Amino acid sequence: MPLDSLPRLGLGTYSDDNREQWRGNVSTALDVGFRHVDTAQVYENEQYVGQGIRDSDVDREDVWLSTKTVHHDVPPEPEQVSDAIDGCLDRLGVDAVDLLYVHWPSGIYSHEDVLPAFEAAYEEGKTRNIGLSNFTPELLDEAREFLDVPLFAHQVEMHPLLPQEELVEYAQEHDHWLVAYSPLGKGAALEAPEVQDVAEKHDATPAQVSLAWVLSHDNVAAIPKASSREHMEQNLAARDLELDEEDIERIDSIDRRHREIDPDHGPWNW
Template sequence: MGQSPVITTPHMSMPRLGLGTWPLKGAEGQAAVESALGLGYRHVDTAEMYGNEVEVGAAIRASGVARGDIFLTTKVWFDKPDGPRFRAAALACLDRLATPYVDLLLVHWPSPQLDLPSVLEALEALRQGGQARAVGVSNFPPGLLRQALNLKITPLACLQVEHHVLLDQSALLSITGPAGMVLTSYTPLGKGKAAEGPEIASIAARHGVTPAQVALAYLLAKGDVSAIPKAASPTRQKENLGALDVTLTAADIAALDALPKGRRLVDPDFAPDWAA
């Protein structure tokens, strides 16, 4: 099975399909990352909050795949809302991962206390220092994303948000595309719900693939979009990787576009106003 095609923007080159690792931990988490790398995944997503950076780093070292061939993302939690605390946390991430750099460093969530210019300055310093090859944000609503871009403090390479066939993110895509950013879709299978329903089943049957592969292929057909489905088992990892070989027709995409798009599954108490 081949490796994922790469999205190249002015800011970075990122494999289109990656492995999400929340909430994989311990021996299971390390085994899952090693398995994925063995199957050809070259994009691994983790975060400070996941509590698995040590295992992810160990898996990368045990895999036999050169560090330079792996695109590694981590994220700093929202309780570091200013530059100094953000920088210290990011360096601690590198220590746990046992790597001198990550390929992408993200602000995990916007804090109500977020000092946006200060955090963006920390991101830029880490980028300039080589500790992060590229930087970006996660879970920013449209208004805050525009604000961050308009400050022009650091080149934002990526926005990571919940995105699947049941949740429209066209407002964000209308910002990320012109800005040369990748939109990375987390929970791209909607916790299994995005692969349910007669429309997806019918399309999957016509193509001889699984509903999950259709749900992923739908996202990957939307320009500079990457997806990071979590999968612990090699069987599911192979299935997700197979979505790269699925080419949906215009009619397929139109049918999936027509599905209801208001199903948000990740909406914690500290989430921002998504419409802001």
Template sequence: MANSALPQIGLGTVSDDPPEWTQAVRTALDIGYRHIDTAQMYDNEAYVGEGIRTSAVDRDDVFVATKTVYPDGPDRPEGVRDAIDESVDRLGLDSVDLFYVHWPSDVYEPETVLPQFDAARDDGVIGRVGVCNFTPELLDEAREILDAPLTAHQVEFHPLLQQDELLEYAQEHGHWLVAYCPIARGKVYDVPEIQDIAEKHDATPAQVSLAWLLSKENVAVIPKSSGEAHQRENFAAADLALDDEDIATIDSLEYDERIIDPDHGPWNW
């Protein structure tokens, strides 16, 4: 299990082609990524794990995160520990560095589910506990129940959905806010202000979006890309230094465009 802190830029792996991730993960690790994010519901944990195991990069240098508990997941709240163990087995690893509660819905019963994450951590199967798609109220509840510190909260976060409340919460309580869909599935390319900033820096709108997120305290990003060119483009965003005016311009955007919006999302309750 890696001992390093969560790397600020990682690789998201959700897609409709699970087998592609063995090579895609190897490529990303060759480029320099050290944070790989997957999930039970992606049906690609075995392929992601193979990419990690067959990479030239030492396992101890790779921060591996996965997720369980979602509407089509374990059919019993008390079976979540089995689902955790099965994910680790599919990855072909002795342990994972961060394990998330994927959604606070359906079989998610905090008093039953969260202690199983604690137990897996106590047993050395997982290193850290995180949650995804929670509200501040659900975060409060989880923090009260968990023995483990909350390491990360993963949410959709990009210039068109600015998660100010959750970012403030993460900064106040000292956990990472991990941004998925950080380029809004390409919609940032249609924002004139982001286009102008990209032109100013000889960058792409995707890089500007990622650099804006990375400029925030306690924020990490996991852009999804299986192709080498886009992986390199995204990874280079870590070296793009936006100035205060650029950041203020993006901060002032007034969009409210959620890409991932299932009925079971707690914001729809």
């Protein structure tokens, strides 16, 4: 599938509670104009995400659907990865997803034990593309050397307080997507004076500026979470916000670093 087939702005669907909300949220997002939805086994909302897609007036083939499995401790054994993939499809109510990620390169993960199940899912038509999430450049190298299937995407946290320069350059060099989760830093990036200054200049929201900054990078997409129609519409409008070179330099000048998702099992902490 060509690189330009991924909608560059999608809907993230993680929440700690009220997982049922994602049925309505996904349907609303598609009505607003989103065509890219991201979920995961561990979010425990795949059934609601799938139902939200079916509830909408948008055809399934027009929706880019991504999910993830192999979390730090789910599933518990490597031989269960194939069953976990099938479980994702069953809960979503689909025959195939557009993109299937390895959620974390920790816990049960080893490239030799896990990646063959992902390749088998690709060969069997259960996923149209394979992705990885929360990997380091070294782990990406290891996986890419092992895989016979092209790596389509790598999903990591990215926002103005965590610009991920090395992983962005890696994606550009190896021609795959970097998909930015938490592209607003769960709100932390919106408090940066540099972001607020650019927002005031463009009569935009800090969230729109943060998203526009993420999307200003080649080979980078973003999946902000939103639960209200208003925020969805505002996020989608960020695609039309054109930051100039001065804006980009202003945001790039931020020297504070902040990582929202920082578990001990994250490979950057090893």
